[in-house]
Amino acid sequence: MSRYRRTPGAIDNDRVKVAFSEERSGCLVEGRDPGWPLLEEVQSHEAHVAKFTTIFSDFTLYWTFFMPLHRAYTGPRRKLLLALDVGTTFPAQEQISGASKIPTIVLYNRQGEVKAVGAEAISEDTLVEAEKRGWLKAEWFKLHLRNNINERPNIAEEIPPLPKGKSAVDALADILRYLFTCSSDYIQDTDVNGRELWLTLKDDIHFVLSHPNGWEGLQQDSLREAAVLAGLIPRDHSGYSRLSFVTEGEASLHFAVQNGLPSGVIERQEGVVIVDAGGGTIDISAYQRHPQKERYSEISVPQCHFHGSTFVTVNARKWLSKFLAKSPYRTDIENIVKCFDSTTKHRFKDENVPQFVKFGSNRDNDPKCNIVRGRLEIPGQTVSEWFAPSVLCIIDAILQQKKAGLSISHVVMVGGFACSEWLCERVKRCLTPLGLSVFRAETHVNKAVSDGAISFYVDRYVSSRISRYTFGVYLHDLYDPTNPEHIKRIRTKILYPDHEERIPGLFSVILPKVDELTEFRLAVSQSHQSKAHFEDIFSTVSCYLGDNVSSTMWKDVEGKLYRDLCWIKANVPIRPQRCAKGRGKNRQYFFRVDYDIVLLFGLTELKAQIAWKEKGVEKRGPANIVYMPNDRTFFQLFACDANKYSQFPG
Structure with a gap:
């Protein structure tokens, strides 16, 4: 038996999930057994426990699953929540479930105009038209937004180039616009008062966009820009507040919670690894449930690997190019x-x-290359080798977490690539003897991210996350002639406007690599001879990728493990203090501001604020985070003077 809970009015599409929040609470239970209550009949919001049968390959496994209810909506008016999952491509495995997948493909004419999107772009008529008119195809463009941390070798050569004049953000914006239009048409066409309903909801929609675990602030900025270009939100703070991001790993956890987790995770707080095997990436996340409350903590840094089903196809193409070279x-x-x-x-x-x-007709034959009657025969062992990197990637990542001492007993596989019987069976065969129970969610694993993104916004099951890096700022330490570290770096000594000598390059930690949900802050001072220089506040935030975190860290030690992450930019009404140094004719004046950099790490994207004191009372102001690509600096982005600002401990 299968029970799957949906909110009223949900659009059942694997790329788009829409939830209408009603004034009354409760959802419908589809396929319920006689005697099992509708959720509207459930008075309390305690979890129900039911027996489920899950078919896994040739085995039938019996599990006790925990399926909690969604939180009741308490808002003052009806609201629309729209979750969009733009995948790298649609894995062919997802056709097994009979779900209609929208391909991530956009066709452009030579003038850069959109001619076809999604399923229309791969129809036979469209392909003929595209070839006749020379239209250009954008596909796999999501992979162009990747960061280069833990990057797959030669990935740039393996993914198709973008059409000339088009960026990955442009293509994302075009497919987001298409998905948004589909959602609008669906609501207006299927509801009795659809047009009136849409007019009341369209200007206050909250969007949830999912992305791979490996994406950081720079990639989230690109998604945000795509959402603006697509017309989903306006380019202002009110628009940005209607957009949330969720990692595919965390969305998949929410999907797993809503569709049932093993009793060991719930009753004994055993760790669970969520493997989201998608088209482009394999995202791996590990969680543990809090005792006595329906909340989960991340227990390891989320991982992202470029070994999704797309790269099985890449491996196939490489083999075929060699095998058929003379055919x-x-x-x-x-x-x-x-x-x-x-x-x-x-x-x-x-x-x-x-x-x-099967690729041709009965007249297509080349016995030397195993082609008979339009069918190419490939040894099964060869095909297994195309899958091998993906299988080994999942197994190695999970074993690394086990070796790290994490209490992990269960592995849940979701995502379109998880529909592959070969992938799941090989993972299961390797991990089961090690005491890990491996299972695949029964219901629509190819919709895990879009379903889970809705639950992420509504239920918020994750209460703490682990920072991927150690965040901090470079400070200029007050020179101490007796400090051995300062003596080593005496040639870097700098005289500042306050006539104090300082040593640059001290890394001060704001946010440790591993920590609970909270805010982190660091007191900072800046000085300059001109008051006008403090109209805008700038501070750099960097990160340390290593594990040797200590109270005293210098940039010139393990220098390759440091990188600039972003700049914090704020326009806040801090009044610079006029300060003086020296006496008589040697007396010189300068200006100084004191403030705290506040990093808010609790959500799925980093947020920042600037805090300062006025008459003993703390004030706070918003700060913009400007992310820097690895090959560009802040000064290239903003064309400003690197010597304009000095920064040292407050």
Whole structure:
């Protein structure tokens, strides 16, 4: 039996989830057994426990699942929540469930105009038109936004280039606009008063966009810009407040919680690893439930690996290019790859059985290359080798967490790539002997992220997260002639406007790599001879990628493990203090401001504030975070003088 809970009016699409928050609480339970109450009939919001049967490969496993209720909506008026999951591509495995997947493809004409998006872009008529008119295809563009931390070797050569004149943000904006239009049409067409309903909701929609675990603030900025270009939100603070981000790993946890977790996770607080195997990335996250409350803590740094189902296709293309190099069918490689991707890949189960790719007619034959009657025969062992990097990636990542001493007993696999029987069976075969129970969610694993994104916003099951890096700022330490560290760096000594000598390059930690949900702050002072220089406040935030965190850290030690992350920019009404140094003719004046950098790490994106004192009372103001690509500096972005600001401990 299968019970799946949806909020009233939910759009059942794997890329778009829409939830209408009603004035009354409660949801419908589909496929319920006689005697099992509707949620409207449940008076309390305690969890129900039910027995479920999960089919995994050739085995039938019996689990006790924990399925909590959604929190009741308490807002003053009806509101629309829209979760959008823009995947790298749609894995062919997802066709098994019968779900209609919207391909992440945009076709442009030579003038850069959008001609087709999604399913329309791969229809036979459109493909003929595209070839005739020379339209350009944008696909896999999500991978162009990746950061280069833990990057897959040669990934830039493996992903298709973007059409000339188009950026990844442009393509994202176009497909977000398309998904938004689909959502609007669906609501207006299916509700009795759809048009009137949409007019009352459209200007106050809250959007949740999902992204891989490995994405950081720079990539979130790109998503935000795409949402603005797509017309989802305006380019102001009110618009930005209607947009939330969630990692695919955390969204998948919420999906797993809503669809049932093993009793060991609930009753004995055993750790669980969520493996979101998607088209482009495999995202791995680990959580543990708090005793006596329905909240979860992240227990390891989330991981993101470029070994999704797309790269199985990449491996297939490489093999086929060599194997068919001397065949007359070498010009059909792209068609063969397409046929493999849509059929053979998601049906593959046994490495001992030859696999066939049907790509042509009965007249297509090349016995030397195993092509008979339009079918290419490929050894099952060869196909298993194309999957091997993805399988090993999942196993290695989980074993690393076990070796780190984490209390992990369960592995939940979700995502479109998790529909692959071969992938799941190999992972299960390797991990089960080590005491790990591996199972795949029964209900719509290819919709885990979009479903989970709704639950993320409504339920907020995760109460604490682990920072990926150690965040901090570089300070200029007051020179101490007896300090051995200062003596080592005496050549870097600088005289500042307050006539104090300081040593630059001291890294002061704001946010440790591992910590609970809270805010972190560091007192900072800046001085300059001109008051006008403090109209805007700038402070750099850097990060340390290593593990040797201490109270005294210098940038020139393990220098390759430090990188600038962002600048904190604020326009706040701090009054610079006029200060004096020296006496008589040697007396010189300068200006100084004292403030705290406040980092708010509790949400899925980093936020910052500036705090200062006025007459003994703390004031706070908003701060913008300006993220820097690794190959560019703040001064290149803003064309300002690097010597304009000095920064030292307050």
